[in-house]
Structures are given as C-alpha cells and as structure tokens.
Amino acid sequence: MGKKVKEIAEGLLGKADIIIDGNNPWDIRVKNDRFYERVMAEGNLGLGESYMDGWWESDAIDEMITRILNARLDKEVKVSARMAYEYAKARVVNMQGKTRAFEIGKRHYDIGNDLYAAMLDSRMVYTCAYWNEAQTLNEAQEAKLDLVCRKIGLKAGDSVLDIGCGWGGFAQYAAEKYGAHVVGITVSKEQAALARKRVEGLPVEIRLQDYRDVDEQFDHIISLGMIEHVGYKNYRTYMEIVSKCLKDGGFFLIQTIGGLRSVTATDAWIEKYIFPNSMLPSVKQIAESIEKLFVLEDLHNFGADYDKTLMAWYKNFNDGWGSFKQNYSEQFYRMWKYYLLSCAGTFRSRSNQLWQLVLSKNGVPGGYTAVR
Numbered sequence: 001m002g003k004k005v006k007e008i009a010e011g012l013l014g015k016a017d018i019i020i021d022g023n024n025p026w027d028i029r030v031k032n033d034r035f036y037e038r039v040m041a042e043g044n045l046g047l048g049e050s051y052m053d054g055w056w057e058s059d060a061i062d063e064m065i066t067r068i069l070n071a072r073l074d075k076e077v078k079v080s081a082r083m084a085y086e087y088a089k090a091r092v093v094n095m096q097g098k099t100r101a102f103e104i105g106k107r108h109y110d111i112g113n114d115l116y117a118a119m120l121d122s123r124m125v126y127t128c129a130y131w132n133e134a135q136t137l138n139e140a141q142e143a144k145l146d147l148v149c150r151k152i153g154l155k156a157g158d159s160v161l162d163i164g165c166g167w168g169g170f171a172q173y174a175a176e177k178y179g180a181h182v183v184g185i186t187v188s189k190e191q192a193a194l195a196r197k198r199v200e201g202l203p204v205e206i207r208l209q210d211y212r213d214v215d216e217q218f219d220h221i222i223s224l225g226m227i228e229h230v231g232y233k234n235y236r237t238y239m240e241i242v243s244k245c246l247k248d249g250g251f252f253l254i255q256t257i258g259g260l261r262s263v264t265a266t267d268a269w270i271e272k273y274i275f276p277n278s279m280l281p282s283v284k285q286i287a288e289s290i291e292k293l294f295v296l297e298d299l300h301n302f303g304a305d306y307d308k309t310l311m312a313w314y315k316n317f318n319d320g321w322g323s324f325k326q327n328y329s330e331q332f333y334r335m336w337k338y339y340l341l342s343c344a345g346t347f348r349s350r351s352n353q354l355w356q357l358v359l360s361k362n363g364v365p366g367g368y369t370a371v372r
Contacts, residue, residue, distance in 0.1 A: 005037050009039060012073050013073070025058075025060035028057070044342075048335075048342070052331050052338065061342060062307075069345060104229050104275065105190075108274065108275060109186070112190075115317070115336075121137045125141040125169040125224075128257075128354045129144050129308070130147050132302075137309070140308075140312075148253055148255070149180075151371045152251040154220065155179075157180075158220060159180070159183070159220075160220045163226050164186060164223055165185060167198065168204065170222065171184040171202075171206070172202065172204065186207075186208065187209075192206050215245070218250065220252070220253070221245060221250070221251075223242075225257070227254055235289035254286075258281060258303075259282050260351065260352075263280065274339050296357060297360050304350070314337070314340040
C-alpha cells in the first residue's frame with residue numbers, strides 16, 4: 001500500500017473533519033490498509049464494499065457521509081475505468097426497458113418480508129414519511145398518506161391507480177379512510193402477495209404488472225417512490241401512459257427522490273447492491289417529460305424528512321436484527337446498515353431531495369390551492 005495514497009486519502013478526509021482513528025463518532029477506524037487504495041480508486045463503490053468486507057468502522061456513518069458530501073469530496077475522487085464503463089453502458093442500453101422491469105422486484109423488494117416488516121411502520125410504507133407534526137414513524141407515515149389524499153382531493157368512490165404500490169400501504173389507507181377504489185401495481189411478487197392479504201375485504205385490487213401494460217382510466221393516479229426505477233430513457237413514455245390513463249379533471253401525484261443535476265446512471269454502490277437499474281430524476285428531466293401533457297400545479301420539497309425517516313428505519317432494522325438474522329448473512333447486515341445510514345447522510349447534506357409534484361392535464365380552473 002503506497003504511503004502517498006494514504007497521505008492523499010487522509011488529507012482529503014481532513015477537509016471534512018474526518019480523522020483516521022480519531023475520537024469523533026464520525027471518524028473512521030481503518031482495520032485494513034488496503035482501504036486507502038480501494039477508496040481512492042473506486043469512490044463510494046470502494047467505500048461501501050470495503051465497509052461490507054470489514055475493512056473499516058465508524059460509529060456514525062450517517063454523519064461521516066454528511067461531512068464527505070458537504071466537503072464535496074465525492075468530486076475529488078477520479079472515476080475508475082470500471083465505473084466509467086457502467087456509466088457508458090447506461091447511456092447506450094435502456095437499463096429500465098420492459099425486459100428488465102421485474103429485476104428490481106427480485107433483487108430488492110423480494111429479499112424478505114420479515115426484514116421490511118421489522119424495519120418499516122405498521123402499514124409497511126417504504127417511502128419518505130412526513131414529519132411536520134408527527135412524533136413517531138407510524139404517525140409520520142399516516143400523515144404522508146393523508147397528505148397525498150388531500151393533495152389529490154380524494155373522495156369516496158374515486159378510482160385511483162397506485163403505480164408501485166409496495167405492500168399496499170397507500171391502497172389500504174385510501175380505501176379505509178377515504179372510501180376510494182384502488183388498483184395497485186408492483187413488479188415484486190412478495191409485495192403483491194402480502195399486499196393482497198393486507199387489503200382483503202377492501203375495494204382494492206393488487207396486480208403484478210408493469211406500468212407499460214396499464215390501459216384503463218382512473219380519477220386520480222399516484223406514484224410514491226417508483227419513478228426512481230423508470231430511467232431517463234423512459235420518462236416521456238411513463239408520462240404519456242399516465243396521461244392516457246388519467247381522466248380529465250383528475251390529478252397525478254408523484255413522490256420521488258430527486259437529484260440536483262441530470263444524470264443517466266446512479267451511484268455505483270447503490271446500483272450494484274441495493275437498487276439495480278435505478279436513477280434519480282432532476283427537476284429538468286421531469287419538466288421536459290411532462291411538456292404538453294401536464295400542468296405542474298404544485299412542487300413540495302420535504303427532503304430533510306427523509307433523513308429522519310431513514311434513521312427511524314435503521315433503528316427498527318438494528319433493534320430487530322436478532323429476530324430475523326438467521327435468514328441473512330453478517331455481510332448483508334453491514335450492507336444494509338451502510339445503505340440506510342449513507343442515504344441518511346445524502347439527505348442531511350441536502351445533496352438529495354424529496355419532491356411531491358401535483359400534476360393536472362388541463363390546469364385547475366381558478367388555480368390549485370397548495371396543501372401542506
């Protein structure tokens with residue numbers, strides 16, 4: 001291991017007030033000196049993989065990542081040939097094409113309902129909660145679901161399409177609390193199976209279906225945390241399908257993690273281990289995809305709430321690990337811990353955003369009244 005590489009790495013980390021073997025919770029304790037070359041060569045991919053391999057520890061990964069991003073250290077590590085290849089492939093190949101639609105379901109959402117039931121709230125909502133007046137994760141997720149219903153003006157008897165319905169949390173809530181009729185679609189077999197059990201007796205239909213195969217109309221359409229799997233090559237197609245399926249006078253509400261710049265691929269570690277074939281849209285990409293299709297009635301950013309949501313998920317995951325760890329490896333534990341805490345850091349640093357957009361087909365006569 002080159003002494004110079006170690007000195008460069010220590011210098012860079014020093015800019016973020018991160019000290020190797022220091023006493024602060026966000027400092028890094030290096031257990032394998034190959035850590036330095038790996039991280040300098042591969043950026044976050046090397047950082048995440050070396051943590052999974054036990055090469056380093058930190059008592060506050062979330063704060064460590066926050067400091068790295070606030071200091072813009074991610075811009076100072078050169079892109080390796082391996083990462084450059086992945087970015088180039090994403091530009092040439094439609095990584096979110098229909099033939100790959102169900103891959104994210106198999107590789108992420110199907111890994112175990114026991115894990116998600118332990119980690120999430122009682123309705124198993126796997127998107128950012130709304131902590132405006134909430135004290136607990138359950139309260140914050142109920143507040144988010146109610147916020148969505150109020151933003152689209154949901155009333156009894158309305159039909160709603162939920163694109164990326166997860167384990168049926170919104171569908172169940174909208175049917176129970178508002179008397180809505182909901183069709184939820186997902187590409188995860190495990191989500192679909194459990195969601196169907198959770199909505200028994202309610203006017204809800206759960207389908208294992210790709211959004212490109214929907215061909216009917218609804219009073220409203222919502223999509224919470226799904227457009228991150230659509231891909232920049234498909235944003236326009238996605239919006240055209242929604243426009244075709246949305247009745248005049250109805251609303252389309254999107255909740256999405258958003259990036260500060262337009263990209264054509266995602267973070268290399270996230271792509272490899274957590275969300276394959278994913279990417280975060282920018283405001284520009286969304287705006288271009290809705291041209292001549294929708295009026296943007298409202299844009300609400302509550303990205304800081306995702307930091308709090310992820311930390312609540314991590315506490316639940318960590319506290320409950322003993323009850324389901326027999327189904328997973330110790331490396332999986334380290335991978336999932338790094339995922340939740342590093343993502344919290346991206347929102348705490350405001351590098352990532354969380355948007356809710358309300359769209360209409362023809363504009364609301366007299367104007368839309370924003371709901372918060």
